[in-house]
Amino acid sequence: MDFDGLSVDQAPPISAPIRFFLTAPLFGVLAGILIFLSDPQMLTSRYSIEAITITHAITIGFLSFVMLGALTQMLPVLAGVKIFKVDMVAKISHLFLSLGTLLMIFGLMQDYSKLILASSLFLGIGFLVLIIPMLIGLKSVANITASVRAMITSLIVAFIIVLMGVHLLSSYGTGKFSDIHVLLANIHSVWAVFGFAGVLIIGVSFHILPMFYVAPRFKRFCKQSVVWLITIGLLLWLVLNMFLDSYTLIAKIWIALFFWAFATTVWKKLNDRRRPISDVTIWYWRSSAVFMTLGSFAWAINDFYDERYIVIVSILIGGGFILSIMLGMLYKIVPFLVWFHLNAKGYMSIPTMTEMINKNLAKAQFILFIISLVGFIISFFILSILPIFAVSFIISMIILEYNIVTAVLVYTKTMKTKPDFDMSMYSMKIEG
Amino acid sequence: MSTIKEYLSTDHRRCDELFANMEDKVSKSIESAKEEFELFAAATEKHFQMEERVMFVEFEQKTGMTQGPTAMMRHEHAQMRNLIQEMGSAIDAKDKDKFFGNSETLMILMQQHNMKEEQMLYPMAQQHLSAESQRIVDMMQAIVVE
Numbered sequence: 001m002d003f004d005g006l007s008v009d010q011a012p013p014i015s016a017p018i019r020f021f022l023t024a025p026l027f028g029v030l031a032g033i034l035i036f037l038s039d040p041q042m043l044t045s046r047y048s049i050e051a052i053t054i055t056h057a058i059t060i061g062f063l064s065f066v067m068l069g070a071l072t073q074m075l076p077v078l079a080g081v082k083i084f085k086v087d088m089v090a091k092i093s094h095l096f097l098s099l100g101t102l103l104m105i106f107g108l109m110q111d112y113s114k115l116i117l118a119s120s121l122f123l124g125i126g127f128l129v130l131i132i133p134m135l136i137g138l139k140s141v142a143n144i145t146a147s148v149r150a151m152i153t154s155l156i157v158a159f160i161i162v163l164m165g166v167h168l169l170s171s172y173g174t175g176k177f178s179d180i181h182v183l184l185a186n187i188h189s190v191w192a193v194f195g196f197a198g199v200l201i202i203g204v205s206f207h208i209l210p211m212f213y214v215a216p217r218f219k220r221f222c223k224q225s226v227v228w229l230i231t232i233g234l235l236l237w238l239v240l241n242m243f244l245d246s247y248t249l250i251a252k253i254w255i256a257l258f259f260w261a262f263a264t265t266v267w268k269k270l271n272d273r274r275r276p277i278s279d280v281t282i283w284y285w286r287s288s289a290v291f292m293t294l295g296s297f298a299w300a301i302n303d304f305y306d307e308r309y310i311v312i313v314s315i316l317i318g319g320g321f322i323l324s325i326m327l328g329m330l331y332k333i334v335p336f337l338v339w340f341h342l343n344a345k346g347y348m349s350i351p352t353m354t355e356m357i358n359k360n361l362a363k364a365q366f367i368l369f370i371i372s373l374v375g376f377i378i379s380f381f382i383l384s385i386l387p388i389f390a391v392s393f394i395i396s397m398i399i400l401e402y403n404i405v406t407a408v409l410v411y412t413k414t415m416k417t418k419p420d421f422d423m424s425m426y427s428m429k430i431e432g
Numbered sequence: 433m434s435t436i437k438e439y440l441s442t443d444h445r446r447c448d449e450l451f452a453n454m455e456d457k458v459s460k461s462i463e464s465a466k467e468e469f470e471l472f473a474a475a476t477e478k479h480f481q482m483e484e485r486v487m488f489v490e491f492e493q494k495t496g497m498t499q500g501p502t503a504m505m506r507h508e509h510a511q512m513r514n515l516i517q518e519m520g521s522a523i524d525a526k527d528k529d530k531f532f533g534n535s536e537t538l539m540i541l542m543q544q545h546n547m548k549e550e551q552m553l554y555p556m557a558q559q560h561l562s563a564e565s566q567r568i569v570d571m572m573q574a575i576v577v578e
Contacts, residue, residue: 009448077544080552143555211543214452238484274452275539276459336540343511353540 012072012083014341016090018408020069021334023098024326025401027061032394035376036256040383047185047311053108059192059318060123061101063217066326067200068130070091070333071151078207079148081137081139088131096126108172116173124166131159146223150203153227157195157234165187187238194255195234197322202262209266213282213334214274222265230258256296263292279354280362284328287370291320312377319373327369327400331362334404338381338411347418356407361399370394436487436561437554439569443479444546450475451542456534462526469523473516474577480509482572487557490568494560501553508545512538 034054035043042048045054072090075081083089100122107115138152150207164184169176178184206223209215237251267289270282295316302309335353375389434442450472457465488502515538522531561568 077547078551080548143551145551207547211547212539214448274449274456276456277536332540336537339537340541345509348514352530353537354529354533 011076011340012086012090014337014411016072016086017069017333017337019090019103020065020072021330021404022401022408024062024065024069025092025397025404027057027065027101028397028400029394030061031057032390032397036381036387036390038386040379043386044102044311044383046314047182048110049111051311053105055318056316057101057105058095058323060104063197063318063322063326064127065094065097066330066336066347067197068097068127068338070204070329071134071155071200072130072339073333074204075134075151076237077135078204079138079141079145079151080143081134081141083130083137084133086133089133093126093130096122096129098126100124100126104169110293113173113175117170120166120169120173123169124162125228127158127162131155131162133149135159146227147203150199150206150227153231154196154203154369157191157199157207161188161192161196164191183242186241190237191234193317193320193322194230194259198259201322202226202230202323205262205266208329209269209273209285211275212275213270215269216272218265218269226258230255233258249300252303253300260293260296261284263289263296272417277318279359280366281328281331283363283366284324284331287366288321288324288328290372291316291324309380312380315373315376315380319376324369327366330400330404331357334407338407342411342414347414347417350414351410356410357403359405361403365396365399365403368392368399372396434569435558435565436568437550437558439572440479440483440487440554441550443475444480444550445475447472447542449537451535455532458523458528458531458535462523462528462531465523469520473520476512478517478575478577480513481577482575484509486572486575487561488531490555490561490564491553493547495556495571501548501556505549505553508541512542512545515541 031054034050034057038050038054042050043054045051047057058302069090072083072086077085100119103115103119103122106112107119135152135155138148138155141148165188168181168185168188171181206218210217233255237248237255240248240251266285270285287348295313298309298316300311302313337357338356339350372389372393375385375392379386379389450468454465454472455469457468484506488506492498492502515534518534519531519538522528522534558565
């Protein structure tokens with residue numbers, strides 16, 4: 001019997017998700033450096049090249065990397081999907097996305113059109129080479145649960161926003177901007193935040209919270225309808241934005257309301273959880289709930305201020321909500337993957353999950369991250385202090401990378417030794 | 433009448449409850465948590481055996497798949513038994529860190545295992561064994577843990 005691939009049969013090789021997880025914090029560091037070097041005044045407008053560049057260093061370089069990496073792992077487990085040649089497509093996707101993101105950053109910064117055009121091509125390939133096989137795999141799922149529906153919705157939205165993104169980015173390359181450039185940019189960003197990341201997070205949390213923390217299950221109504229309701233909200237927002245601009249607030253409130261309700265539900269479920277453990281992952285869930293609550297109100301209220309505070313909204317929702325959850329999940333997924341793959345290969349005397357990452361360093365990383373977010377918001381009003389928080393953000397990302405590398409090193413070091421294959425483990429009572 | 437899928441999925445939730453009780457007790461006082469640990473360990477072992485000695489066997493006989501999903505699930509049961517054993521010795525040694533290190537690992541392993549069963553194996557089993565569903569549930573209920 002092939003023990004080596006047995007229990008990991010449905011899971012991809014560890015390298016598929018891990019390569020994304022190891023790269024994400026590096027883009028976080030790069031984003032921090034870019035913030036540090038930027039003119040703070042330029043970052044107060046969402047349409048400045050600096051703001052666009054930094055936003056994408058985070059949204060592609062960090063958030064998308066973590067989401068795609070996690071999806072390669074979650075699709076087989078949550079939905080039973082086998083992604084076509086997952087190891088190969090993950091490798092290609094990772095390579096193209098890494099190069100594409102770097103080219104995009106430097107192309108936009110240097111206003112070098114060939115680099116920008118190349119980056120839009122690379123990013124398009126990098127995303128689609130993974131998104132398309134995932135969607136094809138999801139087509140054959142017989143048992144469509146609320147989480148599966150959320151993942152399908154999220155990936156369809158991802159497909160659309162990638163195409164929009166490629167178009168928008170190439171406009172910077174050619175220097176020709178269509179009449180609907182700003183409209184497309186708006187749709188691209190709102191759908192990316194709420195449709196791709198938001199719906200994915202909500203769908204996955206239906207499973208994660210009750211499972212990992214033994215929190216009360218989500219109500220059937222909530223699981224069945226929330227993804228539909230958000231999708232309707234996003235479509236409504238799209239239509240209003242295109243034809244009845246002055247009424248978009250209605251759709252915004254609609255969307256914000258469900259995300260706020262979700263944030264409140266997360267908070268309550270964590271309060272009612274049965275597991276007594278409180279670790280950094282819980283802190284991240286809680287911080288994301290708080291930031292999402294503030295962010296959803298800020299997004300709606302921002303309308304009354306002529307969208308002046310959209311950068312703050314982005315920090316609250318993009319950094320406070322989405323990034324927080326991604327960070328929290330990394331602290332659970334990475335040690336588990338290391339443990340799981342080593343154990344499946346017959347290594348028994350290995351550290352447990354909680355021993356792989358230094359708890360104090362994880363806490364330090366969390367605290368620095370939160371300080372940075374709050375600092376970024378304050379810096380919107382007091383521009384001169386921005387570099388301080390850029391530095392704290394850089395340090396938090398370096399610590400994060402160190403924490404992930406520490407866990408991965410447990411894997412690589414152990415793999416160099418001989419497995420202490422304990423055959424007694426397999427002498428199961430099969431027959432009575 | 434409950435189906436195989438419903439019966440075993442409900443039993444997963446019961447084990448989760450016992451798991452949470454056990455962790456709660458250990459966090460308060462590891463010295464007096466032996467009873468909660470035994471309850472959890474016994475319920476989980478019973479669940480494994482209901483599957484390994486009844487449902488998996490029926491499934492394998494009906495489908496002829498002996499090296500498929502059931503082999504994978506048996507392997508994960510072995511991994512979990514190992515962790516549960518480690519948790520037991522951590523309680524005996526009154527070593528909270530060792531206990532929670534293993535319980536955290538078990539929790540995630542157990543949950544993704546349950547998910548695979550509830551998403552894939554149980555629906556498959558229910559489909560193939562629907563005619564004998566009640567008999568199999570009765571047999572699982574009646575099992576005496578060895």
